[in-house]
Amino acid sequence: MVIDRKEAVAVLEEIALLLELKGENAFKIRAYENAARALSTMEIDFETFVRSGEIAKTKGFGKALVEKLIVLVETGTLPFLEELRAVFPASLLKLLQINGVGPKKVSLFYHKLGVTSVDELEAACKDGRIAGLSGMGKKTADNILASIERSRRFESFFHYYTARLTADQLLAALRDITGVQKIELAGSLRRFREVTKDIDILGVSEQPAAVMAAFTTLPLVAETLSRGRTKSSVVLTNGMQADLRLVAESEFANALQHFTGSKEHNVALRSRAQSRGMKVSEWGLFDVSNGGETLIPCDSEEAIYKKLGLCYVPPELRENLGEIECAETGVMPTLVTEADYRGVLHCHTFASDGANSVAELVAHARGAGHSFLAITDHSKSSFQANGLNEERILKQLEQIRDLQKDLKDFRLYAGVECDILLNGDLDLDDDVLKQLDIVIVSVHSGFSRNKRDMTERVVRAIEHPCSRVLAHPTGRLLLRREGYELDWDVVMAAAVANNVAIELNCNPLRLDMDWRLWRRARDQGVRCSLNPDAHRLSHFDFVRFGIGFCRKGWLTANDIVNCWSTDELNQFLGHP
DNA sequence: GCCGTTTTCGGCCCGACTGTTTTCAGTCG
Structure with missing residues (x-):
């Protein structure tokens, strides 16, 4: 085995x-x-x-x-x-997922009451057995019941996009509260984790009690879980948990650093501080070298990192996956920003399963300040998406060439998102593919093949001379479906050898290829193509957050073909 | 269980909030 x-x-x-x-x-x-x-x-x-x-x-x-x-x-x-x-029966592990129930309680309930499942725990709360245990009371039982109900009512994780839009709404509402001097997003959303459990917000106020009272009664708030002077937790109307922490202005930088996390990054930082005679917490950086505790004032996150002998670590990188070692060298990569992005290379029109015409997409892209756009509808095998056959693609090509004539300072590329068939062949005739400006290849069927077969299949598609981008390379749908497995060493090497970019598809359900793989891909010379896979105009907005995921993958503008000039891109596509 | 320029033992990150208890344990992030 x-x-x-x-x-x-x-x-x-x-x-x-x-x-x-x-x-x-x-x-x-x-x-x-x-x-x-x-x-x-x-x-x-x-x-x-x-x-x-x-x-x-x-x-x-x-x-x-x-x-x-x-x-x-x-x-x-x-x-x-x-x-x-x-x-311990395996079912006990599920009990650990209930908010407010940790290992000690699970162990106690199991040993004293024989509770082994969520249903049994619920029953024990209802019939008073939990409240009867020493150290427990009615409130504990009631809180556990409420947590069980919440976890059943809502999925515990949310996609980044949903969570971030909710957070932005909440931030706006908080900024309107009297007495609030500063409000910033922290936690996993600030770090661009692809799925998230809760919204962490940090604020500055000299009237924390009044602000907490206003926060817990906002219209967006469905339920208050806890309310203290510096920290309150609520459940929002859409089921998300949100935590607000309030500090004084002088404590803000340290608190923001602390509550941005990740936990692992902070553990590493604190350990580093300790080894240098310092102590770092949400309340500040302290010199503890001579037995006392002397505050080392830091008015920014940059200052904290500097005092610890590090250059600034952007929030996206704070996962303790090598960023501290890198910051120690004094040179961090210049991560890509939203302003670097120049155009979308993967979108759909109503010819396949999109909602808009080519002209509408062009107008939208130009309105966003982009320099180019590639139209890439599905190919014929994706019949569920009304994919285009050779004849329809050629007709669209003609239409695109016509539109280009009236476009000044804007390049409109004719392309296709061509299905990778089960054997790795592409779904359209070569002589048609050759006429297009850009061929994106992707898998839309046969997801259950094993890793070896899928790797062979994808590599074969990458090796097709017309291929330029491998789109959503694992086919995953976050919180819904696992992607298929690939041998990344082989796939990345093939992409480099054949001058094929790998997509970071920033549809919130996909975020595929995963940020964890990008640093390594880039080091091997893989180019990234960041695309919203837009099926309607509003999907162009995905790029805004997609940039964050590129940053999380350590990518610079130079690594992303969508950030190149039209000339550079033409060269990459082989269409000067 | 890991680790080491105070190195093979004795450390290991830190604090708020809740609920149950009168000083603290459990949980969370």
Whole structure:
């Protein structure tokens, strides 16, 4: 039995949760969590990684973890995990997902009441058994019931786009409250995580009590979970949780840094501070080198990083995935900005499954200040999307050439989003593809093939001489459908060798290729094409946040073909 | 369980809020 990387990550994560239930040392638990996280971002063949001994040289994998993972690779099972599973039924892990219920409570409920599932916990809350436990009371039981109800009523995660628009609405409402001097977004939304659980907002006010009162009674707020002087939590009408923290002006920079996270980034920063005789928290940076606690004033996030011997780390990069090591060198990449973006290379008209005409899309793109636009409707195999056959594509090509004649300082490219067939062939005749300015290739069928077959299929499409962009390369739909697996080493190498860009599709459901892969792709020489995959004019707005995901992938304007001049792009497309 | 220029033991990031208790444990981020 072969254990792959994903399975190993799942094993480590499960061990961490079970150890929590067991009440193990928190640092031991963290060691498993860190190892799982490290492994999940590595692009390695897990078995080779373990067998070759490479694992033992990797930070975070000590003697105990290496030994366990060797057993896992060699036998396909891990007795250590089996023993833990025998102590706690697997269903207990689900209880940990209930807000306000942590390992201690789960363990208590299990041992005292035999509770093993959410339904049983609900029953125990209702019939008074929970309130009867020592240390628990009626309020605890009521809160657990409310949490269970909330988790059933709403999915716990939201797509970035939904969450961000909700957050922007909330920010605007908060800025209108009397006594609010400053309001900023923090947390995972500021860091551009693709899905998010809650909205974290940080504010400055000299009248925190009044502001908290106003916040918890906003029309957007459905329910107040907690309300303190510096922190309040609410559930919004759409089911999202939002937290507001208030601090004094002098504390703002430190608080913003702290509440932007990630947790892992902050742990690393605090550890760094400690090793330099300092202490960092949401309240400030302190010199603790001579036993006391002397505040080191920081009026900006830049100042905090500087005092810690680092250059500024943009929020998108704060995941403790190498950004601190990079900041230590004094040189950070100049990340792409919204102003660098010059045009969309993937959109649909009503000829296939879009809502607008070519002319409408052109007008919209020009209105947005873009320099070029590529029309890329679906090809004939995507019949569910009314894909175009050779004849219809050629007709559209003619229409586009006509439109171009009247366009000054704007390049309109004729293209197609051509289906990659099961064997890796493209869906349209070569002599038609050759006439187009840009051919985007993508998979829309046969998602369940295995990794090897999918890799071969995609690489074959990349190697087609007309291919220029590989679109939404895994086909994932966030919170709905896993993407198919690809051997990224092979796919990226093929993309570089054949001068094919890989798309970062910024449709909020896709965000595909994932930000975690981009730094590595860029280092290998892969070009990115950032596209909204627009099916209507409003989808052009996806680019605004798409830029954030490019930044999260460490990309500069130079790495993204959509940020190039029309001349440079023409050269890339082979159409001077 | 990991780690090491105070190095093989003894550290390991920090604080707010809640609910239950009279000083604190659990949870969360």
